[in-house]
């Protein structure tokens with residue numbers, strides 16, 4: 001949800017054109033899957049990547065840190081995890097078996113996640129193995145792509161299979177930093193040439209959509225609630241999804257220490273589904289960014305993300321706000 005993969009050529013072009021070919025440091029405060037961080041990741045650029053969800057933090061560490069885990073060792077462990085044969089029910093299968101996953105897959109996921117905690121020799125190894133598990137889970141989830149709900153009929157019956165994540169050790173800058181904090185806290189600690197911001201823009205919380213992966217990443221066997229068996233998410237609700245998002249955004253911009261600030265922000269205002277409407281108006285964005293520097297807005301047409309309910313708008317334009325800090 002909100003992944004910027006398709007927009008990367010546009011984002012890269014605008015950022016490199018305005019900041020030069022060599023960027024010393026690039027900070028991605030709402031990094032999500034890390035697609036934008038990875039697009040700027042090279043030996044010469046220090047990447048600072050942050051997301052408040054642990055289910056994003058683990059993959060960010062896996063793909064962006066030059067950790068010392070031995071790949072052959074990790075490969076062996078993945079082979080072992082794939083060979084496990086589940087029998088009894090466990091924490092995971094009792095909650096998500098027969099709904100989000102087939103009962104067999106759910107039992108195996110629970111068994112694998114328990115085993116990861118036992119066999120990991122280091123934090124980084126655990127992060128890689130949990131990332132491998134979450135990616136494999138996503139492929140066989142009985143959903144429409146997020147975990148707010150499951151499909152009525154069980155459509156994904158393939159057995160789960162973990163793979164070794166593609167680790168790009170050679171191109172990773174040794175100074176990269178990955179954080180797992182609220183963006184408004186993280187911003188006070190970092191300084192960078194480029195600050196890229198991709199906050200949620202409507203009232204759909206990422207912690208609601210990805211509660212299940214978050215539960216697996218945390219693995220404290222927390223109580224779950226409701227039809228979708230969600231964990232308590234009060235502490236990870238994003239302030240960018242509420243109506244006073246512009247106040248939170250202004251606070252972040254005022255605390256930012258960067259030469260160039262880029263913001264991806266969707267402009268949906270009058271959607272039939274109120275939850276899809278953006279929380280910060282263009283007027284507020286322009287006012288806030290103009291206080292910090294000189295503003296330009298770049299646009300490209302891009303198919304809008306829909307949850308399957310709203311009609312996709314072919315006129316939709318995706319914007320990148322650029323503030324050259326003065």
Ligand SMILES: C[S@@+](CC[C@H](N)C(=O)[O-])C[C@H]1O[C@@H](n2cnc3c(N)ncnc32)[C@H](O)[C@@H]1O
Pocket residue numbers: 001002003004005029030031032033034035036050051052053056181182183184198199200206207238239240
């Ligand atoms: C639009 S997505 C980012 C997508 C990302 N650019 C990509 O290409 O995958 C927004 C991300 O911000 C995170 N997030 C939301 N509110 C946050 C906050 N207050 N602090 C840190 N991260 C937050 C969400 O967990 C989500 O991963």
